[in-house]
Amino acid sequence: MTTKTKNKVVTICIAVLLAGIFLWCLCRPADAFSDSERRALAQFPELSAETVLSGKFMTEFESYTLDQFPLRDKLRTLKAVCAFYLFGQKDNHDIYLAQGYASKLEYPMKEEAMERAAGRFAYVYDKYLKENDAKVYFSIIPDKNYFLAEANGYPALSYETFFEEMKKDMSFAEYIDITGLLTLKDFYRTDTHWKQENLIPVAGALGEAMGTPLSGEYRVETLDYPFYGVYYGQSALPLAAEEIKYLTSKALENCKVFDFQNNKETTVYDMEKAYGKDPYEMFLSGSLSLMTVENPNATTEKELILFRDSFGSSIAPLFAEGYRKITLVDIRYIHPDLLGRYIEFGGQDVLFLYSTLVLNNGETMK
């Protein structure tokens, strides 16, 4: 190819590329939602003298062009592949891959956030539990980075210090250590969460420590729908789908679940959510501020109040065997001052069960 020809080829290639993508951007219908990021996508902004003069139109138009760009998810994959394999970067938007697992860097330890979380738990204790003869327990769920980060050269929380700090700040509760009962295999490869089918020993240990032995006899069911966890979309890499397995039994099937947030009865496993955007939300319908699980077949009158994050959704059903009623509270979505309206405190077992991820971002607690 002569230089003259090359100049023509370059001109034509780039002109076609620019004009082609321009036309494609103009012609393609706008998408409403990004499944990979689990968020609504920007739409064409309002065009008016006011929005133009304030610069709002331009800012929103830029977001619109980015969100609605043709082949957006494929381009995000191309970027991730370049970042990891061409430029040798160890993470992409803090998501990294190690030992076949995708995880997100959780670093450094945020002492203020931890203190905020512990402070809110102490507030709940002082307001409702101190005077009510409650047995208060506390346990921390290590996130995937506990098993993965340091061992693979990624920055990690100093977990030992983390646990010690939390124990010190929560001296009003009896600490139950579950770290030795978990391994990396107990977590999904593409998601933050742990697998319910592996949690029987953890639930057993927690129950044992609270004086409620659990037999842990369940049937394992497999959801007939592929599960792509939250890191699948965030990493933008072509990771394989996983299976969601869930534990059930006659007793669990008969449990009555009430969702106070939406004021409706629901079920332990929400099959509508199982086939939705985030199948992990099938466990007690995902992130809800306040709900109860009642087991009419329980052979005890004991009750449990579980202060929890989303990890609690999948383990809570496993406590139903040992408690007539479990109340699940997520104080990220309901202010502790409101709890007195819904819960009659007195004599229950109380378990604060939180993951390191949430505790290290404890500013989200109300």
Place this chain on the structure above:
Amino acid sequence: MLFSSIPFLYYFLPVVLILYFIAPKGLKNAVLLLASLFFYAWGEPKYVLLMIASIIIGYLSGLLIEAFREQRISKIILGISVGINLGFLAYFKYADFFIENFNTVTGLSVPFLKIALPIGISFYTFQILSYSVDVYRGDVPAQKNPVSLAAYVAMFPQLIAGPIVRYANIAEELKERTHSFENFALGIRRFIFGLAKKILIANTLGELCDIFKASEEKSVLFFWFYGIAFALHIYFDFSGYSDMAIGLGRVFGFHFAENFDYPYISKSVTEFWRRWHMSLGSWFRDYLYIPLGGNRVPKARWFFNIFVVWFSTGFWHGASWNFIVWGLYFAVLLVFEKMYLLKKLENSRVLSRVYVLFTVLISFVIFNAADMKEAFTYIGGMFGIGGVPFMTKEFVYYLRSYGVVLLLAIVGATPLVKQTVLKISNRNTNSQKAVNIAEPVLLVLLMLVMTAYLVDGSFNPFLYFRF
């Protein structure tokens, strides 16, 4: 509007190219002007009027200076034009800096004006000033066509980040220029390479600098790593923008002067400044240093001239003391070199380069500091002052994570790649053909990868929040 954005690349640029190339010759400057005003208004809808006012002042003063040439009044008109344009710059860029220092000195509390800085004001003001002075000096005739002058000042390729294009250099091309496949291909290639420098290297190193600043585990090695990363970041960012501007200019038939010439291979700071932001250096030389008397004056006055020029150079970069200190730091180095060091540096290939890299790296730590306190902390940190550990795990991680990009940046900051490609293509006809075939493929691939990086910039997961 930024060159490295989807609205520019896939909306603005295709439309402007189509309109420009289908427009008849007599209307091309008008198309370019309208496109440039739209480009500017996109980011600064209100300040576009300020730029138009500056252009009108420049245009009228040019005509009047020429009309009253050789008369005292032309000098007055020049003074008024320069005064108004510098006044705009002083007001919009420096007002709060002056107020802050006035308050510090007097103990008063004059309220800040909190004026947003109009994008590109430092560049277009200097272009208008150079035009007015050149007309006054008789170096160029005044431009009679307001559209041509406005197209020169507002031309979007160089409007917001330079290079500072001299009117004299493109006056002829504003009248008559060639459009060809060669110009388009060479221009777009330069643009794409500039875009790659910005998106793939500068932005990635910028991320690293942000990570360092936010880190709670700084170490001596991390401070040095940051210093190197920032020095490369600013080079790739700025020279990348200049490449894009020069490339786009070429697409439209203009030949802008070069702005960077591998500054990090310099053997002295004097040489560094002949290779770094060349259009700014030559502007200060021609419109400040030489009018002050340059070096053809007694030694004390010569040094004074150098300090004035470098004070101004630093101040031009931003309304903050660290920019002034940065400029004066170079003044000291340049005086020192002129007096003692230059000859010694010429004799040492290695030491001279180590000296330049070290002094320039320190200068950029000052440049990028939020204030002088931070600058001293960072420079101290590089030498372990303040009980900083030598190394942390965090540093090792980021070295591993950004090492490849850093290495690419180091190689890319030298002429090695360019020389290698030239060597291959000049070897024989077949090599030339291979390079010619590879070029369009590489350019298209680069465009796709950079588009992927830009689109990924919108990555904004709903963290619901950690469930």
